[in-house]
Amino acid sequence: MNQPLDIDALEDLAAQFRQLGNEAATNRHRRRRTIKRPTRPVLIAAVTAVVLTCTASAATLVLREGTPLPEAPAGDFTADQLPLPETSRLAGVQTTDPAGGAPWGVRVFSNAAGAHCFAPGRVVDGKLGVISGGVFRELPLRGPGTCVQFNGREVPLGMVARYYPPEDRTAIYGVASPLVTSIGFQTGIRSQTVIPDSDGAYIAVFEGEPHVRRIITLTDGTRQVLDPPRNP
Amino acid sequence: MTDQARQPTSALREAQERPEVFEAFYREHAQALFVFLARRSLDPQTALELTAETFATAFARRRQFRGRTEAEAAGWLYQIARNLMGKHHRNGVIRRRALERLGMTVPSFSDDDLERVEQLAGLDRIRRSVREEFDSLPPKQRDAVSLRVVDELPYPEVADRLGISEQTARARVSRGLRTLRDLLAAPQPGDQT
Numbered sequence: 316m317n318q319p320l321d322i323d324a325l326e327d328l329a330a331q332f333r334q335l336g337n338e339a340a341t342n343r344h345r346r347r348r349t350i351k352r353p354t355r356p357v358l359i360a361a362v363t364a365v366v367l368t369c370t371a372s373a374a375t376l377v378l379r380e381g382t383p384l385p386e387a388p389a390g391d392f393t394a395d396q397l398p399l400p401e402t403s404r405l406a407g408v409q410t411t412d413p414a415g416g417a418p419w420g421v422r423v424f425s426n427a428a429g430a431h432c433f434a435p436g437r438v439v440d441g442k443l444g445v446i447s448g449g450v451f452r453e454l455p456l457r458g459p460g461t462c463v464q465f466n467g468r469e470v471p472l473g474m475v476a477r478y479y480p481p482e483d484r485t486a487i488y489g490v491a492s493p494l495v496t497s498i499g500f501q502t503g504i505r506s507q508t509v510i511p512d513s514d515g516a517y518i519a520v521f522e523g524e525p526h527v528r529r530i531i532t533l534t535d536g537t538r539q540v541l542d543p544p545r546n547p
Numbered sequence: 548m549t550d551q552a553r554q555p556t557s558a559l560r561e562a563q564e565r566p567e568v569f570e571a572f573y574r575e576h577a578q579a580l581f582v583f584l585a586r587r588s589l590d591p592q593t594a595l596e597l598t599a600e601t602f603a604t605a606f607a608r609r610r611q612f613r614g615r616t617e618a619e620a621a622g623w624l625y626q627i628a629r630n631l632m633g634k635h636h637r638n639g640v641i642r643r644r645a646l647e648r649l650g651m652t653v654p655s656f657s658d659d660d661l662e663r664v665e666q667l668a669g670l671d672r673i674r675r676s677v678r679e680e681f682d683s684l685p686p687k688q689r690d691a692v693s694l695r696v697v698d699e700l701p702y703p704e705v706a707d708r709l710g711i712s713e714q715t716a717r718a719r720v721s722r723g724l725r726t727l728r729d730l731l732a733a734p735q736p737g738d739q740t
Contacts, residue, residue: 320578321667325598331651336606339567506652506653
């Protein structure tokens with residue numbers, strides 16, 4: 316049963332299927348025990364309903380929607396950092412926060428120079444914004460971002476890693492050209508692969524400030540590895 | 548007793564009642580399926596993602612499997628993989644619906660892994676075959692495929708450069724890609740299914 320596989324990544328998947336199988340088996344045993352005592356399902360359903368109601372109410376209470384953030388004053392940013400009218404939109408890609416709550420997303424737009432631009436945030440009700448003190452505030456659609464001009468294999472994507480002290484999160488995000496098929500992120504304890512969406516946008520979010528090795532896979536199968544220096 | 552009845556029951560069938568057995572089914576087929584997909588995508592990471600999504604789909608749908616033997620289970624698994632690969636070829640995206648539903652992540656390869664993948668799948672040899680097949684395409688098809696796929700030009704520009712109509716450009720690219728696709732779809736030495 317436990318014959319090792321030659322490829323570590325396949326072994327990693329085996330461990331995930333082992334966990335899934337064990338969890339499913341445990342849930343199945345629980346369900347069987349429940350059926351033997353017909354009064355318990357009613358009790359469990361009632362308790363679950365109360366818990367869900369309370370959780371939903373708590374979530375509503377925890378996250379309130381504040382007024383949208385105003386646009387930055389003209390002159391604070393150069394034209395290269397701002398979107399052309401009608402080009403700014405929320406990309407389809409989203410990722411969960413390590414502790415749950417509102418997912419993280421990316422806004423994409425084009426600037427006057429025709430570059431590909433991007434800015435991150437939390438997504439609530441299809442809007443991109445920031446969360447502070449339990450209040451969600453939408454970011455202006457015409458807000459600034461980071462821009463990149465793709466240049467074949469030399470510059471196949473734009474990437475920013477940013478640490479958010481209030482949330483103790485590191486977000487790595489950007490846009491990739493069609494040359495990029497996937498972006499892998501490796502920390503000491505986990506690996507994940509992100510496929511850029513139809514806009515080329517991608518984002519991964521980590522707890523704290525981990526050292527993250529990034530592996531960019533191109534359509535021809537070659538890989539570019541970005542291994543930033545470790546924090547002292 | 549029929550021959551089929553004498554064959555051992557697949558772990559996939561057992562996993563319908565005992566999900567903890569699914570890992571055994573995965574271990575039985577993961578490497579061969581991965582090599583199968585790597586030889587057809589020529590990209591190890593794409594093959595790994597397709598492998599992960601294939602098994603995640605199999606796990607989520609294991610109760611829909613109506614066969615019993617290992618051969619039937621393998622056929623069912625590879626059909627899922629072919630469907631996912633077909634969608635990937637058509638749309639250029641890998642569906643991760645089952646992986647996301649199960650909360651799974653796709654690991655990345657280590658450098659050692661990549662060397663083993665190259666050896667196991669013999670990707671160098673297949674890439675050479677594709678290159679040779681590409682070089683042997685009729686020149687008109689080869690030029691059209693090169694402009695559309697390698698240079699990623701839109702069809703109107705491919706047509707302009709070749710001095711032909713857009714419809715003809717599309718037909719030449721389509722015929723050229725079909726030839727290359729047939730090469731990749733053909734059974735490869737060492738394929739297990």
